Amino acid sequence: DARVTQTPRDKVTEMGQEVTMRCQPILGHNTVFWYRQTMMQGLELLAYFRNRAPLDDSGMPKDRFSAEMPDATLATLKIQPSEPRDSAVYFCASGLLAGGRNEQFFGPGTRLTVL
């Protein structure tokens, strides 16, 4: 069955390095979400796209984080420069906003460790 995919699954990097995480939403879905999960903060919404347009990135630190959807099959989340406090699991989710349907389907996540 169709699933959201994310790469890489694990990333270890040093402070100051650029990190790029990629997500392939389920084909036909028109909404994409980026979440960050830590033990302390639970599931935090970072950014939200509908029909590839960014609608809400109020949860994202603007100085170092950026999110884009270059096309309907790819969403990216970039951190530059990375810091140890960015260590977390980053989930991408996609959904079809139509006819009252609201389900969001999560990808497997990218576990980021910044040393």
Added chain:
Amino acid sequence: GENVEQHPSTLSVQEGDSAVIKCTYSDSASNYFPWYKQELGKRPQLIIDIRSNVGEKKDQRIAVTLNKTAKHFSLHITETQPEDSAVYFCAARTSGGYNKLIFGAGTRLAVHP
């Protein structure tokens, strides 16, 4: 801003007992309330959802109830099994048509054999 509170943060039950997790939300215009289950090291997966025009929904051993007046909703798991052990998240969709979900902080459920 919008907020979802979830209780308890941890819940321990014996196999076969029932488990109840409760959430309250702040946005009275919220109209969709999903529940996600996340096993250790895995992705959150939708297990049941309810819309604001329904008071209760059941799927085998899982049920969700919604009280719009009080702005709270609950997840009920009956005849719990060890494989029900996981973190459960409730969420509420905000108003405005943006399909944005606000998640509760999660409940870690442990079912002991």
